[in-house]
Amino acid sequence: xxxxxxxxxAETNKLRITVDGKSAAFGAADSVPRSVSQQHVKLTIGxxxxxxxxxxxxxxxxxxxxxxxxxxxxTHGDRITLGGENYKLxxxxxxxxxxxxxxISGLQQVxxxxxxxxxxxxxxxRRFNTLRSAxxxxxxxxxxxGFSIGRGGAVFFLYIAAAVISLVFFVIAFMQxxxxxxxQDQLLQDTKRCYxxxxxxxxxxxxxxxxxxxxxxxxxxKVQWKK
Ligand SMILES: [Zn+2]
Numbered sequence: 729x730x731x732x733x734x735x736x737x738a739e740t741n742k743l744r745i746t747v748d749g750k751s752a753a754f755g756a757a758d759s760v761p762r763s764v765s766q767q768h769v770k771l772t773i774g775x776x777x778x779x780x781x782x783x784x785x786x787x788x789x790x791x792x793x794x795x796x797x798x799x800x801x802x803t804h805g806d807r808i809t810l811g812g813e814n815y816k817l818x819x820x821x822x823x824x825x826x827x828x829x830x831x832i833s834g835l836q837q838v839x840x841x842x843x844x845x846x847x848x849x850x851x852x853x854r855r856f857n858t859l860r861s862a863x864x865x866x867x868x869x870x871x872x873x874g875f876s877i878g879r880g881g882a883v884f885f886l887y888i889a890a891a892v893i894s895l896v897f898f899v900i901a902f903m904q905x906x907x908x909x910x911x912q913d914q915l916l917q918d919t920k921r922c923y924x925x926x927x928x929x930x931x932x933x934x935x936x937x938x939x940x941x942x943x944x945x946x947x948x949x950k951v952q953w954k955k
Contacts, residue, residue: 732771732825733784734810734817736764743817747825754821763789763811771822775955777829781808828951830927832941839937842919846912853908860897866890927951 733746741760742753768788772780782799783790791809792800802808808817870886877883916934924931928949932940945952 729775730773730825730827732773732822733767733769734771735766735768735784736760736762738766743821745821745825761811761813761815763813764815765811768810769817771825773826777831777954779803779826828927828949829954830925830946830951831954832926833954834926835923835932835940836937838919838922839940842915842934845915849908849912849915853904856900856904860901863890863894863897866893925949925951 730747735744735746736742737744737751737753737760740753741758741762742755743760743764744751744753744766746752765785765788767784769790770782770784772782774780779802780799781790781792781797781802783797786798789811790797791807791814792802793807794809804819809815810817866886867890870883870890873886874883920931920934923934925946925948927946928951930946930948932946941953941955943953
C-alpha cells in the first residue's frame with residue numbers, strides 16, 4: 729500500500745504531491761486555483777493495484793468523471809478535477825508515482841499443468857517398468873512348471889510366450905529410453921516459454937508459482953506483482 733497526498737502549494741500555488749514525507753511541486757506558479765486546498769485529496773494504491781481517491785476535507789470539492797466524490801475507486805484515465813474551478817489533475821503527473829503492477833495469476837495454471845504432466849509421465853514410466861518385470865514372473869512360472877510336471881507342450885508354450893513378451897518389452901523399452909527424456913525435455917521447454925512476465929514478456933525463472941508470487945516483481949522490467 730502506498731499513499732500519495734495531493735494539494736496546492738501555499739506559496740507558489742503549484743500542484744504539490746507528497747509521498748513518504750517528500751514533496752514535489754508541479755506546473756507553473758499560480759496554475760492551481762485557491763479552491764484547491766493544501767491537502768485536497770489522497771490517492772491510496774493497494775497491493776492489488778487498486779486506486780482509491782479520498783477527499784481529505786468535507787469542504788473540498790473533488791470530481792471523478794464530472795461527479796462529486798468523497799472516496800471512490802478510480803481507474804487509469806478517469807477525469808479527475810479538484811475545487812470549484814475544476815482544476816484538472818492529469819495522469820501524466822500521477823503516473824510516475826504509481827508503481828507498475830502486473831497480474832501473474834495466469835501463471836499458476838501454467839505451473840500446475842506442468843506439475844501434473846510431469847507427474848503423469850513419471851506414473852507412466854513406473855507402470856511400464858512394473859509390467860516389464862512381469863515377464864520375469866512368466867519365465868519363472870514356466871521353469872517351476874517344467875520342474876513339477878515335466879516339459880510338456882503347455883510349459884514349452886509358456887517359455888515361448890515369455891520369450892516373445894520379453895522381446896516386445898525390450899523393443900518398447902529401447903524406444904522409450906529416448907522418447908521419455910525427449911518428452912520431458914519438450915514439456916520443460918514448452919512450460920518455460922509460457923512462464924513469462926505479463927508486462928514485458930520476458931521469460932521468468934521456472935520456479936514454484938508460490939515462490940514466484942512471493943517475490944516482489946519482474947527482475948527484468950521491475951513491475952510489481954499484484955497481490
Ligand atoms: Zn517484466
